[in-house]
Amino acid sequence: MSRVARLRISVTVNGRAHTVRVPASTTLLALLRTHLGLSGTKDGCGVGECGACTVLLDGEAILACLVLAPEVDGRAVTTIEHAGDAWLRRLRRAFADEAALQCGFCTPGMILAASRLPARATTATIRAGLAGNICRCTGYTKIVRAVQRAGRRRGPTR
């Protein structure tokens, strides 16, 4: 077997700098889960159909299964494990308070996708913003309510 060329990737994940050497075909999802041991980002389909692997790349919500590791070189990634972010903390609390999770497998991606929605978004905006994140358990009602609840508590800055 020919040796696969490995690329050196420098990426900041949840505020921490990492440098890894991975094959160029490695997805950001595999980079996070396998190489950095951050298993909070879920692998639900691998082809961009479920949204479970949603993370933030330089603040934008993206699907980690559709982004290759070389694309994140020199950039910043935020995952569900990020403890410092106050807005993520508010969303987590709101999901817990509203029982907006059941099996929980979509929850990390759902919370990251929700974190990019405007504060005080209408339910229609929230639903459109979460349309790429499948939940098979909740029927979405409590998720929408949790996002609204977190938004109401958020300051007016964003």
Added chain:
Amino acid sequence: MIGRSLTRTDAAAKTTGAAIYPQDVPAPPGCLYLATVRAPVARARLGAIDELPALAVPGVVRVLTARAVRGTNRFGLADPDQPVLVTDRICGASDVVALVVGRTEHAAREGARRVGLDLSIEPPLVDPEHACDPDAPVVHPERQVTGRHPNIVAEQTIIRGEVDDALARAATVVEAEYRTGFVEHAFLAPEAGLAEPGADGRLTLLVATQWPQEDLRQAARALGEPLDALHLVQQTIGGAFGGREDVSLQLLLLLAARAMNAPVRMVWDRAESIRGHGKRHPFRIRHALGADRRGQLVAARVDLLADAGCYASTSAAVLANAMSQACGPYAVPNVEISGRAVYTNNPYTCAFRGFGVNQVTFAMEQQVNKLAHALGIAPEVIRRRNFVRAGGQLATGPKVFDCAGLVATLSAATMRARRRPLPRPRADWRYGRGVASALKNIGCSFGFDDHATARVTVTQDGATVWVGVAEVGQGAETVLVQIAAEALGITPQRVRVEWRDTATAPEAGSASASHQTFVPGNAVRLACEQARRTIQLLGGRRRLPPEGVSATHTFHAPSTDPLGHAAPTRHSYAYAWSACVADVGVDTATGQVRVLRVVNALDAGRVINPKLLEGQVEGGVVMGQGYALQERFAVHAGLPIVAGLAGCNLPTAVEAVPVVETVVIEGAESAGPYGARGIGEITMIPVVPAITAAIHAATGVWVDEIPVVPERMLAELDATRPAGLPRGRRR
């Protein structure tokens, strides 16, 4: 503690990414990886397996075939008709022919692609309607069957009264044929797991399943392992809905871990998950329902045909359940109900939220709505006139009690629905409102000993309850913490429920049939009450010895009778009751159907946790909406065409009904813990007929086949349009 919306006990782990699902379990040192060689066709004779090309792949260490299996090589929940690895005959899409073991996941998958199969491909049996033709291919020729066609998995007829006479005398008879399709569970976490041999020779299996002890029993027989050499530790379960009741990758992991004497890991991608587990049963239902002029039901003739697919799984029980509840929550004096579940080479069908009741409820409720329409009676009135009364008998004979919730839920749902008017017709959109009622048995029926054991230890620090439930997302852990806290008289923060490890958590049955609150809930309550009495005798918690006080209780649900019993008193020991109102809009130009609002009223008995209950309702309603309108699961030549979630066409946040109103009736349920009922399945069941009734109210069209995708809706509308009138805007 009962009746309070305690925050889910798993909320913190699940919102921080800390919860470990099977795919997240780290590979231990020396771990090997597995990949399956799947049947490429649905029906074939298997000759030689050429392992050499796979073994030539760097990193591939072994190819396991049926020869490596030491036990019976057969498993199945009811009938052990599934091979762990195929010996000589491929029967369907879920069959695994060989298992490739590699040092990396990549090597294993690469090897699996290269295994050569010598196949004599035969035309698959795909139409259940022809499964019992004299010249139909026999799906399992090795099964010994006498007296009936070998493709019949289960068959039964129930006759009460004089159906022919009663239908002939009826003022109105509606006859129709209903069809429902395959549905994919689409739990969000695909199957994955790890099996590891211990120093003592025992195998530990780390997976997510609905019934861990049953998995191990099947593994012991199929693989020739002593049962006490097997041990299962549940990981966080990423949804189930019935799709994890059958064994999927458990036996493959155990087989390989034993053969290699090393830890082995396997992760299925979504395509393999869809291939590898069962589906909801497609039903064809012929239904004739007669009533007198006042709308009193006089007779029903129902013929059910269920596609069991390539393996039996729980098809016989699904059919029995469908037959028992085929005439809904109504008293019908004369019935003839015949049912048959047949083998085909289609994907095997299994448990799925509702267990056969969804399909028959769609048909029966639509029939009742058609009768009401034909007789000019309001749908609420015809239902009230025919609901079974306490102590009365369902159409198939069993007596029911505690059914006051039927009238209460119907009144509550219809009154709540009236608070909001329907939109007025606009452009091509027409709007309608529909109603349906439903019942669903709680727990395993027909003579099955539904039971659960719980053990509790109370110390000065708090209480730990061991009970082998499965927290599939429904909130079982939280609800059992509340029950234990109530029974012990302590705060829920001081109670831990340990359910994951078969070495410590006693069996609590399958996470099925809406039974977890009811049966394990009772076991937990009774064990805790026993411990509390002991503590009181000792003089209070402060007098507890250091090791604390322990108690164990096994709760057996009330006994039930088999379906064919001559004079049944009870098919099921409890039921949940519900009524549902749906408001829909139909775009008559495109055939698109939108659900605007659903009111779902259910008799939940005493509610343990209101927010978790609402979550079950909201999720069940949207799953019902998907079943009614979207989730067409296409199968061709016995193989699923669908390879990904997009193809399952699940409702997204945009399509999902935006307004779900839950109305709870807390009716009496004497046998449940604190009077609670199980409600996991009833939440979904009336949704489909409520939506199709609303479609009729909007358009005048009865659609008798689901899902009502736009093409079907348009075809039905076109069939009723005068010839030559163009589709599109009408004034």
